[in-house]
Amino acid sequence: MKSYSNKTPYLFIGPAITLLMLFSLLPIFVALIISFTDIDLAGIADWSNISFIGLENYKEIFKDPIFLKSIGNTLFYVVFGVPFVIICSLGIALLINFGQARIFKAFRLVFYMPSITNVVAVAVVWAYLYNPQFGLFNYLLSFFNVPAVPWLQDPTMAKVSLIALALWRAIGVNMIIFLAALQGIPKTYYEAAQLDGASNWKQLTNITLPLLRYAIFFVSITTMIGWLQFFEEPFVMTKGGPLDSTTSVALFIYRNGFQLSNFGYAAAGSFILFIAIIIITMIQFRLQKKDTDF
Amino acid sequence: MKTNASNKALTNAKKSYNTQQWIAGIILALGGLLVSIPFIWMILSSFKPESEILQFPPTLWPEEFTLEHFTYLFENMNFGVYLKNTIIVVLCSFGGLFLNAMAGYAFAKYKFKGKDKLFYLVLATMMIPGQVTMIPVYLILNQMGLTNTMAGIVLPGLVGAFSIFLFRQFMSTIPDELLEAARLDGASEFRVFMQVILPISRPILAVQGILTFIAGWNSFLWPLIIANDESLYTLSVGLSLLKGQYGGNFALQMAGSTFMVVPIIIIFMLFQKHIIEGYTISGMK
Numbered sequence: 335m336k337s338y339s340n341k342t343p344y345l346f347i348g349p350a351i352t353l354l355m356l357f358s359l360l361p362i363f364v365a366l367i368i369s370f371t372d373i374d375l376a377g378i379a380d381w382s383n384i385s386f387i388g389l390e391n392y393k394e395i396f397k398d399p400i401f402l403k404s405i406g407n408t409l410f411y412v413v414f415g416v417p418f419v420i421i422c423s424l425g426i427a428l429l430i431n432f433g434q435a436r437i438f439k440a441f442r443l444v445f446y447m448p449s450i451t452n453v454v455a456v457a458v459v460w461a462y463l464y465n466p467q468f469g470l471f472n473y474l475l476s477f478f479n480v481p482a483v484p485w486l487q488d489p490t491m492a493k494v495s496l497i498a499l500a501l502w503r504a505i506g507v508n509m510i511i512f513l514a515a516l517q518g519i520p521k522t523y524y525e526a527a528q529l530d531g532a533s534n535w536k537q538l539t540n541i542t543l544p545l546l547r548y549a550i551f552f553v554s555i556t557t558m559i560g561w562l563q564f565f566e567e568p569f570v571m572t573k574g575g576p577l578d579s580t581t582s583v584a585l586f587i588y589r590n591g592f593q594l595s596n597f598g599y600a601a602a603g604s605f606i607l608f609i610a611i612i613i614i615t616m617i618q619f620r621l622q623k624k625d626t627d628f
Numbered sequence: 629m630k631t632n633a634s635n636k637a638l639t640n641a642k643k644s645y646n647t648q649q650w651i652a653g654i655i656l657a658l659g660g661l662l663v664s665i666p667f668i669w670m671i672l673s674s675f676k677p678e679s680e681i682l683q684f685p686p687t688l689w690p691e692e693f694t695l696e697h698f699t700y701l702f703e704n705m706n707f708g709v710y711l712k713n714t715i716i717v718v719l720c721s722f723g724g725l726f727l728n729a730m731a732g733y734a735f736a737k738y739k740f741k742g743k744d745k746l747f748y749l750v751l752a753t754m755m756i757p758g759q760v761t762m763i764p765v766y767l768i769l770n771q772m773g774l775t776n777t778m779a780g781i782v783l784p785g786l787v788g789a790f791s792i793f794l795f796r797q798f799m800s801t802i803p804d805e806l807l808e809a810a811r812l813d814g815a816s817e818f819r820v821f822m823q824v825i826l827p828i829s830r831p832i833l834a835v836q837g838i839l840t841f842i843a844g845w846n847s848f849l850w851p852l853i854i855a856n857d858e859s860l861y862t863l864s865v866g867l868s869l870l871k872g873q874y875g876g877n878f879a880l881q882m883a884g885s886t887f888m889v890v891p892i893i894i895i896f897m898l899f900q901k902h903i904i905e906g907y908t909i910s911g912m913k
Contacts, residue, residue, distance in 0.1 A: 338738070342817045346734035350727045350787045351746065357784045358753035361764035368764070378770060426659065429652045437653060443900055444660040447667070450896050450903075452846040454864040455885035458871050459670045462878045470669055473686055502663065534648070563757050566848065570868055584759045591763045592853055604760045611757055 369601040377597070391602035401603065403578050404586040407493060411582065412561045415497050419504045419557045420550065426505060427512035428542070442513070449506030457570035460499045461486070486572055489579030496567050496580055504560070508553045515549035516542070551622050555615060562611055583607050670889065674698070674882040681879045697883035707887070709859055710866035717782060717851070717862055718844035724786035725840045729833070731787070732795020733825055737807065747796075754789040758849070766853055780854040781862075785847065791836055798832040799825060834902045842892060863888050 369391055371377070377384040395401050426445055430438050448456070463470045464485035472482045485495045519542065527537050543550075565584035568574055574581035574589070581589075583603065591600035673681060674697060676690040701707040734740075735747050765784050766775070774780035802825065810820045826833065848864040855861055861869070867884045874880050896903065 338811075338817050340740070343734045343738035343740040343743075346738070346817075346821070347731045347746065350731035350792060351750070353727070353783065353787045354750060354753050354789065356768065357765050358756055358761060358789075359749070361761035361768065362756060364764035364767060365760050368767070373767075378767065426656070429656050432652045433649050433656075435649060435653065438656070441656045441660055443897070445663055446900075446903075447893065447896065448663060450842050450892055452848070452864050452867075452885075452888045452892065454848055454867045454871075455670075455888040456666070458867060458881050458885050459666050461871070462673070462881060463666060463669065465878070468682060468684075468686070468878065470665070470686065473684075502666070505663075559757070563759055565759070570871070587759050588762070592766070597763050597767065601763050604757075604763065608757055608760045 365601045365604060368598050369605050371598045373598045375595045387598075391599050392606075395599065395602050395606070400578050400581065401583075401586055404581045404583045407579065407581055408562060408564065408583045410493055411497060411500075411564050412558055414494075415500065415561045415564075416554060416557050418497065418501050419508060420553055422501060423505045423508035423553070424512050424546075424550070427509045427516060428538070430509070431513060431516045442510070445509055446506035448503045451503075453503070453566040454570050456503065457499065457567055460495075461571050464495055487576060489576055492572055492576060492580050496564075496571065499571070500561075500564065500567050504557065508557065511553055512546065512549055515546050519545050551618075555618055558614065558618070559611055562607065562614070667889070667893075670882050670885050673879060674886040676879055678877065678879050697880045698887065700880060701884055701887065705866070705870065706858060706861070707863070707866060707884070710861050710863045713778070713851075713860060714845060714847075714862045714864075716778060717847050718841055720778075720782040721786065721840050721844040721847075722837070724782075724788075725791065725833075725836055727787050728791040728836070729795050729826065729829070730821065731792045733799050733821055735792070735796040736799035737802070737804070737825075750789045750792055754793075762849075762853070769854065775854055776856045776860065777854075778860060781847075781851050781860065784850050785843075791840075794832060794836065795829070798829055802828055831902075834899070838895065838899045838903055841895065845888075845892060 370386060370388055371384050372387050372390075373384045426441075430441050430445075432438075433441075462468070466472060466482055466484060466487065469485070471485065475483065484491055486492045523541050523545075524537055527541060532540070563584050564582045565588065568580045568582055568585050569588065572580045574585050584607070587600045587603045587607065590596045590603065672688065672690060675693045675695070676687070677692055677694045677696070680687060680691060731750075735743065735750075761784075769775055769780045769783070772780075774783065806824060806828075807820055810824045811817075815823070846864060847862055848868075851860070851862040851865045852868075855865065858866075858869075867881075867888060870884050871881060
């Protein structure tokens with residue numbers, strides 16, 4: 335028996351659904367349409383200034399040296415960032431899970447803390463740490479007779495420095511996901527293995543890692559999508575410099591959209607990023623399927 | 629004799645476990661120290677006078693404590709205004725949380741036409757990257773005349789698919805009999821939601837509430853894009869402005885950062901149990 339009117343459910347979902355449609359789904363279509371136009375500030379003011387230019391934006395963007403460079407930088411972030419995040423957060427989760435003393439619960443908090451802090455504040459702090467003259471990092475390195483490192487001044491080093499900062503922020507959430515997965519593994523597996531005299535290393539490679547496969551897969555996909563959208567750290571810390579060596583695709587889109595007001599051009603860039611994300615995710619799902627088949 | 633030998637093996641295993649636990653603990657302690665350095669350095673530097681910051685070699689503990697940078701933030705920069713705006717954003721996002729809870733409830737407990745399709749649509753929005761919607765949302769807000777207004781800053785992030793999903797998951801476990809009983813007592817649908825559902829959903833509300841607070845406090849992108857006027861800036865936008873204007877004044881920058889980060893750390897410490905266990909509630913396995 336139904337005791338409520340037919341309208342009730344729609345009243346409950348109405349506000350949330352409307353907002354989601356307006357700010358998540360509709361924008362996809364708007365982005366696709368404007369990516370075929372030359373809309374800019376004049377176009378916003380008066381729609382008659384907008385003209386349809388077909389694939390021109392897409393053709394041009396692949397000739398844009400800064401866009402090509404930003405693709406290269408983003409790939410650099412993905413290739414080095416994803417494995418580092420997985421290894422560090424998994425390693426820390428394993429160590430924390432290993433301990434039974436109470437202090438190990440406190441370690442969870444310490445490693446989780448960076449991930450809840452404000453990215454701007456954190457980038458400001460790290461920019462100070464990285465400062466070549468007054469920064470703490472170079473001072474600490476000077477104890478070991480390491481010459482001053484140009485953390486944010488050298489094109490390659492700047493990318494590495496940004497990865498270090500993002501890694502620091504990414505460990506927390508992923509560590510918690512791994513910890514939750516580790517706690518889901520039945521203790522009896524380990525007891526059986528210990529009776530057979532399996533070493534810790536054997537237990538890790540033969541029980542823990544295979545059973546964590548789903549968690550590792552989940553973390554690697556979300557981390558990779560995160561790196562593909564890498565934006566705030568380079569935006570606040572380096573503004574994409576030196577010489578655009580830290581400009582990510584997301585930062586390129588932002589800059590073209592909101593600083594140069596080439597909305598159509600930026601929308602084309604964002605669509606390319608979107609498609610890249612979809613393709614990479616699909617490839618990963620394929621690989622994962624193959625992996626579980628045997 | 630035999631039990632003696634196995635006892636010995638057991639104590640040996642325990643001993644070796646203890647050594648290994650110590651090693652794990654020491655590695656984690658060193659790693660934890662490394663991870664905490666930015667926080668420690670930020671807080672200590674924010675109390676150092678300008679001259680001490682530029683000193684070489686740097687001091688760890690401030691030789692002279694000063695609050696001048698914090699007062700400077702409020703007296704010479706508009707941090708009071710930024711703080712007010714940030715609090716408004718946080719309050720509005722709690723309104724958004726309420727809308728998410730309502731939608732989650734309807735998806736969990738009502739039968740209606742198009743329910744499954746709508747729910748998949750909600751889930752699909754989770755996969756859309758922010759960079760794709762960034763420009764169109766700006767154009768849509770511009771068309772609605774909401775650029776450079778508080779409404780424009782708040783609206784794009786007000787509701788979230790993931791939050792709706794979590795509410796739905798939690799509320800599906802509430803028994804229907806409870807709702808029927810309240811209805812038989814003559815309670816309206818909205819009252820059932822307010823007085824039966826929400827109190828039961830306290831655990832999920834706690835997790836979501838804390839995460840909403842953190843997200844609102846940290847909100848950066850939409851205030852940055854939408855606000856042209858300094859009177860609408862949030863703390864994070866103000867801080868990035870400060871970095872641009874006072875590039876060389878590290879003590880002031882650290883004071884601004886401390887002011888943003890420390891409240892979040894305190895909230896986190898108070899509610900950490902909810903946050904970390906929230907991941908288990910949300911069924912991330």
